[in-house]
Amino acid sequence: MERRISEALIICFSLLANAGTSFALLGQYTAGDTIAVSAEGEITPLTIQTENGPLDIHIKVEEPPGILDETGVWILISVIAVAIIYFAFRFFLNRSRKNAVLEAKLAHLERSALQAQMNPHFIFNSLNSIQSYIANEENEKANRFLAKFSRLVRSMLNHARSQKITLEDEIESLRLYMELEKMRFKDKFDFDIVIDEDIDPTDIILPPLLIQPYLENAIIHGLAQTRSQGQIRLYYIMDGKYLLATVTDNGIGYETSKRLKQQQGVKTLHKSVGMTITQKRLEMLDEGNTDKKVTIQEVKDRQGEVLGTKVDVKIRVS
Amino acid sequence: MIKTIIVDDEEDARGTLRAFLRMYCPSVELIDEASGVQDGYRKIMAGEPDLVLLDIQMEDGTGFDLLEKVRNPKFQVIFCTAFDEFAIKAFKYSAIDYLLKPIDPDELIESVSKVKNSQESGEQRIDNLLEFKKSGKSDRITLSSQEGFTVVKLENIIRLESDSNYTNFFLTTGERILVPKSMKEFEGILPDEQFFRTHQSHIVNMEHVKKYMKEDGGYILMDDGSEVLVARRRKEEFLSFLTGQ
Numbered sequence: 411m412e413r414r415i416s417e418a419l420i421i422c423f424s425l426l427a428n429a430g431t432s433f434a435l436l437g438q439y440t441a442g443d444t445i446a447v448s449a450e451g452e453i454t455p456l457t458i459q460t461e462n463g464p465l466d467i468h469i470k471v472e473e474p475p476g477i478l479d480e481t482g483v484w485i486l487i488s489v490i491a492v493a494i495i496y497f498a499f500r501f502f503l504n505r506s507r508k509n510a511v512l513e514a515k516l517a518h519l520e521r522s523a524l525q526a527q528m529n530p531h532f533i534f535n536s537l538n539s540i541q542s543y544i545a546n547e548e549n550e551k552a553n554r555f556l557a558k559f560s561r562l563v564r565s566m567l568n569h570a571r572s573q574k575i576t577l578e579d580e581i582e583s584l585r586l587y588m589e590l591e592k593m594r595f596k597d598k599f600d601f602d603i604v605i606d607e608d609i610d611p612t613d614i615i616l617p618p619l620l621i622q623p624y625l626e627n628a629i630i631h632g633l634a635q636t637r638s639q640g641q642i643r644l645y646y647i648m649d650g651k652y653l654l655a656t657v658t659d660n661g662i663g664y665e666t667s668k669r670l671k672q673q674q675g676v677k678t679l680h681k682s683v684g685m686t687i688t689q690k691r692l693e694m695l696d697e698g699n700t701d702k703k704v705t706i707q708e709v710k711d712r713q714g715e716v717l718g719t720k721v722d723v724k725i726r727v728s
Numbered sequence: 729m730i731k732t733i734i735v736d737d738e739e740d741a742r743g744t745l746r747a748f749l750r751m752y753c754p755s756v757e758l759i760d761e762a763s764g765v766q767d768g769y770r771k772i773m774a775g776e777p778d779l780v781l782l783d784i785q786m787e788d789g790t791g792f793d794l795l796e797k798v799r800n801p802k803f804q805v806i807f808c809t810a811f812d813e814f815a816i817k818a819f820k821y822s823a824i825d826y827l828l829k830p831i832d833p834d835e836l837i838e839s840v841s842k843v844k845n846s847q848e849s850g851e852q853r854i855d856n857l858l859e860f861k862k863s864g865k866s867d868r869i870t871l872s873s874q875e876g877f878t879v880v881k882l883e884n885i886i887r888l889e890s891d892s893n894y895t896n897f898f899l900t901t902g903e904r905i906l907v908p909k910s911m912k913e914f915e916g917i918l919p920d921e922q923f924f925r926t927h928q929s930h931i932v933n934m935e936h937v938k939k940y941m942k943e944d945g946g947y948i949l950m951d952d953g954s955e956v957l958v959a960r961r962r963k964e965e966f967l968s969f970l971t972g973q
Contacts, residue, residue: 534810534829541830542740545747594740 516694532587532626533563539594555593562586569618577646577653578611580618584644587622591629599633599640599659606647614653614727617695621655623685624704624721628659631667631719655723663708663716688723696726729757730843733775735768735794736761736783736808744831745781745808752833753840765789769797777803779843781827784809792861795854804843804850815861820917822856823870823877852879865919871897871907878905882922886952888914888931898952900936926958926966940970 536559543552565583569575581603588601605611621644633640641660646653661667685704692703705722732749736742742761749756759775762768764786772780772794780803782791791807792815807826809815819826825839853870856879860866869885871878880899889896890911897905915925925931926948936951946963948956958966 530811538738538744538810538829539740542744545744596739 529622529626535594536590539590551593555590558586558590558593562590566619573617574615575618576612577605577609577614577616580616580621581605581611583619584621584625587619588625588642591626595629595633599629599642601642601644604643604645606645609646609648609653616653616725616727617691620688620691620725621657621723623688624657624723627685627721628657628661628719631661631664631671633659633661649724651726651728653725653727655725657721657723658709658718660718664706664719665708666716692723692725696724699726730755730779730840731759731775731777732756732779732781733759733768733771733777734761734781735764735771735786735791736781737763737786737788738783739763741783741808741829744829748831748833748836752837755844756840765791765794765797768794772798772803779803779840780805782807784812784815792858796858801851801854802849804846805854806839806843814864817917818857818860820913821860821866821869822853823872824850824853824857846876848876853877869918871905872909873905873907880905882919882933883935885933886936886950887933887954887956888923890929898954900952902952924966924969926956926962928959930956932956934969937970940967 536555540552540556540559543549543555562583565579565586569579569583585603588603592599592601625642625644628642629640633642638660641658643658644655646655648654662670689703693700696703703724707720709717709720711717730753734742734745736745742763746758746761749758756779759777760771762771765788768780768782782794782805784791784807791805795801795805805824807815807819807824808829808831809826810829816826818824825842827835827839856866856868856870859868867883868879868881871880880897884900886898886900888911889898891906893908893910895907895909895911895914897907899905911929911931915923915931918931922934923931924934932948932950938949938951940958941947941949941955945960946958948958948966950956
């Protein structure tokens with residue numbers, strides 16, 4: 411093996427030189443050179459001519475007390491540095507990848523939300539209503555319906571481009587939607603939209619038509635099977651960072667309606683998809699907070715008789 | 729006169745059909761209207777119609793439920809639906825006519841004229857329809873040609889070949905049935921684990937592929953000795969399909 415010659419060894423040579431060493435030998439080495447060393451750490455014995463005859467010099471190299479020599483330290487530092495860089499890189503890569511996934515998810519949800527808004531059932535039902543007014547020569551109704559329907563479609567198309575709209579615009583769209591459904595269901599229900607006094611509807615922004623699936627449900631499940639005049643109400647109140655939207659109806663009740671549908675084997679796939687998307691959209695809006703955003707419950711009187719259904723939706727708005 | 733009953737739970741929808749039949753279909757005599765499955769069943773049994781215009785989703789069940797209740801229906805049926813992809817597949821499979829709402833008067837006129845010219849009742853096709861509806865698939869398909877309706881087992885179809893807007897079905901019996909529908913219609917409904925579109929104008933039943941010939945850019949030799957082209961773009965997919973089986 412080889413060892414590097416340190417300053418100390420040179421000094422050692424110098425001392426020997428003082429004792430009358432051949433200067434030629436000293437000149438052969440400088441600090442930093444390497445010299446052959448045996449496995450036991452001995453340097454090949456040197457024979458030096460002195461005034462008193464030849465002198466054998468044995469030099470033994472001892473391992474320094476540290477485990478690592480200078481090279482080792484540098485290697486260690488490099489390894490640590492590379493590791494730090496590697497992990498830092500991975501961390502940032504991971505984070506940006508996670509962000510990308512989150513963004514893709516959001517984009518997907520926005521698209522699904524648009525599809526949910528542009529609910530084909532709603533569109534076709536509306537077109538069918540228009541056709542029936544025309545077929546039955548109800549011109550006045552056909553005109554009114556068509557005008558409202560166009561207004562709603564126009565606002566849906568406009569909102570599709572923007573991710574958020576003002577509460578004022580939202581209420582305008584929902585009102586149109588309810589008016590169309592009311593016409594379609596032959597005034598079988600009344601509805602009103604109430605906003606709490608301390609809310610400025612021009613000041614709150616939120617994703618469009620979040621509440622629509624619950625209004626649709628209120629109409630279909632709540633009212634389709636009752637004889638009395640339906641009452642649907644939507645009201646908004648503020649609760650800290652959240653806008654709370656509540657939909658109530660006086661229909662046969664959520665559970666009863668669900669049970670009836672199951673008995674008849676009617677598929678309700680479409681609606682539940684709309685509502686799952688809504689929960690996801692609300693979570694995204696609330697920075698990924700996954701607590702329950704939507705509560706659906708039956709409203710009962712003291713005798714346990716079902717009075718209707720109440721849906722609460724929690725929307726993060728600031 | 730074609731004795732007809734409308735079954736639909738929406739008053740507006742019945743109103744539209746009523747008005748359209750009056751305006752466009754003088755050969756139709758509207759004998760009754762029903763608002764659901766139960767109501768429809770009673771009125772069909774009482775009125776013995778030639779034709780039923782039937783909605784799919786109704787408050788107390790579906791149009792399919794109604795057909796199941798009426799055993800051995802002696803009438804023809806035209807379904808009316810706004811939106812139901814699965815049902816439409818079933819209609820295509822069983823060559824049952826359907827109208828999409830809002831209704832195109834021209835389509836209504838055409839469907840009704842088919843009823844007028846048809847000698848057979850819809851029984852066989854309704855059977856086929858209900859079978860498909862039940863399991864989402866069927867081992868038979870109803871082909872409608874100029875001669876009438878033929879129910880064919882899928883395993884007896886060797887291949888399809890398009891002829892502009894028509895499709896030729898080649899059967900194991902050596903028969904050939906010309907159906908006035910584009911091949912694209914069938915590509916969508918035939919089970920794709922059994923049928924493969926090899927070319928713009930060819931669909932083959934994989935069970936009847938005898939061998940694949942490499943020469944002349946590649947073609948398939950079928951059981952009945954016919955040769956079918958494979959498009960260059962489809963070759964790889966076809967070969968992996970073939971070896972995967």
